[in-house]
Amino acid sequence: MRYSHTAVIERGASVDGDLATEPYEAGWAAEARWFVKVGAFDGPTVLAMQTEISPDGLVWIPLEEAVHTVSHAGMVSWSVRDFGQWLRLRLSTDEGETSPTVMVYLALKS
């Protein structure tokens, strides 16, 4: 049987400018999927999200993938593979814009 595990990486965090989530070790997982529940916020704010990876949980670079953006409340999801061992998510909004709240889930599967 395959092993799966869902971790709530952020719970109600407010994205005011730039937010990098805490490092999460997931080297056992062959696949990962982010689910980001985005609370109500007013346009024209754009919330940008990008997966970041690290060899040691200390130094980070963006994963080779597109930046995911959303400009309204709802849920966004995308899958991640070939990420090595550590994952985190960088979320950002333009300075001075409204600050959406997010709930970030990381769903992992062996």
Add this chain to the structure above:
Amino acid sequence: MQGASAYGDVKLSRFNPLGRILSFDDFDRGVNGWCELLGNYDGLSNLDTVAHHMKDFRPPQLSTCTFFDIGTHGPMTGSYALKLATRPVAGHTATAIKRLTMVKRGRVQLEAYFTYSAEATVPGSQAKDAGWDANTHPSERKFGCITLGSDMADPEGVRYHCVARYMNTDLEGNLEQRWRYPVVVEPTPKEILERGKELDQVADFTAPNPGDWRILDERPQPLCYNELPTKVNWHYLRWTFDTGRRANVELQLNDRVYDMMAVPVPSYAERYAALDGLLNFYLTVRTHTATRNFLWIDSALISVDW
């Protein structure tokens, strides 16, 4: 389990369980129900109603103990250990809780092999390395404390906690390396709702007032931090309490055994509903500085005497 009979199962031979094993958790096979603790919330699932100091205890991780200098260190056995990681915020606590109920009342024992570390400083950063003498490492003073906690409620509705805390450093960052115990019960979400006054977001949820933590034994018990934040040595832990008498019994960390029979067990004056037979165990790591602290559990075993 003694002597040759223990070798019937090599994985169990390093433990000393009571007569019946309730769970034997090898984190090579998942988190085994050691999950994040979160405070209570209202009937609409509004997470804004969670007590402020119980909102962010962080999700446990399955870790290979991998570091910047050598890569994968690995746990005591197998490939993975359960890892608790704080945020790099002074006072922040990470938890893992396992939830059972009482089939009978009597002695209960938690055993584990664990290790701990403060996060290494990123190479190239401006952090000072003052204090390094090629033996002890300054990061050892950035590791706060480890707590063994429980939450019990017997069929009469009496709710109580047996708790022990290894204080590696005091709140000023001085090495303490002694065990302490609290003389008060945890502040509960019910109390906070009724009182209408929240605790600080990084309050110590087990017992917020440092003065409520008493020294179990004046004599320090230094552990094997092993000179660097990236070398992890595994320590044996055995902790026993008695749900029949609502009493502490004994605590063992490697070669030191602490008699806890005389250590008082705080209980709530108020009766709690919906907790009949509650038998929860929790482990926490709390940082006293703006440095991530880590606690790894290679394996854990819960046994009872009935």
